[in-house]
Amino acid sequence: MTTTWIAAHRSAVINPHEAFHLFEPRGFTDRTVRQSLRLAGGGEALRIRLSNRYGKEPLHIGGAHLAVRTRGSGIDPGSDTPLRFSGSETITVPVGEDIVSDPVELPVSAGEELTVSLHLPDDTGPSTYTAVPYDIGHAVPGDQLSAEVLEDAEELPTGHYLTGVDVLAPLGTHIAVAFGDSWVEGAFTTPGADNSFPARLGRRLTRGWIVNQGISGNRLLTDEVGEHLLARLDRDVLAVPGVSHVLIHIGLNDIGLPGAQSYPEPPTDIPSADDLIAGLTTLADRIHAAGLIAIGGTLGPYEGTVYDGVDTPEGQAVRRQVNTWLRGPDHPFDAVVDIAAAVADPDRPARIRAEFNSGDGLHVNDAGAKAIADAIDVTLLDL
Structure with missing residues (x-):
């Protein structure tokens, strides 16, 4: 072989x-x-x-x-x-x-x-x-x-x-890279249990697997915690041996962290929805140019988070606009998974459902990560 x-x-x-x-x-x-x-x-x-x-x-x-x-x-x-x-x-x-x-x-x-x-x-x-x-x-x-x-x-x-x-595997083995922020990395899931949503999704696959390149606090457009997603794409995705698909969740820190860092003053550097849409489009285009499948993800809910300055009306408006675009027909991705809908409170969709809330209102717990993984159609990851 x-x-x-x-x-x-x-x-x-x-x-x-x-x-x-x-x-x-x-x-x-x-x-x-x-x-x-x-x-x-x-x-x-x-x-x-x-x-x-x-x-x-x-x-x-x-x-x-x-x-x-x-x-x-x-x-x-x-x-x-x-x-x-x-x-x-x-x-x-x-x-x-x-x-x-x-x-x-x-x-x-x-x-x-x-x-x-x-x-x-x-x-x-x-x-x-x-x-x-x-x-x-x-x-x-x-x-x-x-x-x-x-x-x-x-x-x-x-x-x-x-x-x-890296492992020595049969030629033709393909993998997905989960790429993004703390929702990808698995912050606030149980340490050692491998319960991030990409890990749980990977265990549902019948061939191939998923590796995790999430960074908690990471942004799409600007450096803050780690180099921003567009800057680290080549190293953390395109250079990964065996990659064929890329699964993305990014943007919450672009619109939330500026408020936290400027608190109690109003944030001044939240990107617009057009800024994030342009960045996500560039990301998808570069993934496609490398011959890979790009799967986008809607931005998760975070209304009522305990972190001062993160939940702002301006940020929530940007999140709604970006998610509307991602759920519509004009996005550049091969598919979009509705991460937000999988864990949103049906009565207050900008908020994480109580049973999926890690306790901080910004991250999901093990049950929430499972809900996201279970909501994703595994045929999108035809590895």
Whole structure:
């Protein structure tokens, strides 16, 4: 059977030196950092992707191990495998660069949980990181790469340096990339349960799978939390091996975060509906130019959110106009999924239904993510 490398896991990363952060960046000195992930698809071998994209200094990795996760920070010691990079167990990652490990001959399947442990002997400075990782990570002093369990470990609320896993899968395997903001990334769903709506949707597919390139706080048009969607399209979607479809939810932070940052003064830089429509059209056109299928998503409801300054009359008007356009005949996407309708309160459609509300009025819980996934016609993702 002819095989090729296909993305089986992705974590979109952000710059710790940005002006605005939803989560506190951090760095490490002489620590073993252990982080887990769940594979969206399987293959007969795999390779790990790490990044020093936003580091200010070269990143020295004193060792990296891969293992099957058991529970918490625990690993199956029989599966513990050193990772190599061009044959070496240590590597220095230059500033601004990503690296890929040598292949590991380990058959893996969809849904399998793996753990990557990194020994970081030097002062890393603030790390290139993922705001909402798959699960809580752990760190301990020194080199404990092969420890079965990390005793008295510090818990890490964010993911560090780990950007993806590729698997060696049959030629012709195709995947979708879920691309967008916190609704895509799965903020406020249960950590470690893999309950974001793209993950739940992926488990409904009969062939292929979905990898997640969401960034909480991300925007379509301007940088704020992470580079904006149009700026990161090439790297986070078009360069992903095996991608054939792109599923999008974006725009809430364009119209909501300006109000939060200017509160209590009226927001002055909310984009118009025409601005967002033009940006979404450009996004769809670039996806089509790469030969991929573009699936748009309506902007989710958020009326009554607890975050000061986010829910404004101006922002709600823009959201309504953009969603009307997306539901109409003139949008440029191959299809549109009505994410908003799947979780909206039928009596107040600008608000999330109570049973789907995570508690902040802006994000859905596990049940809401399931409702979105269940509402999407899987035949749109003919992978």
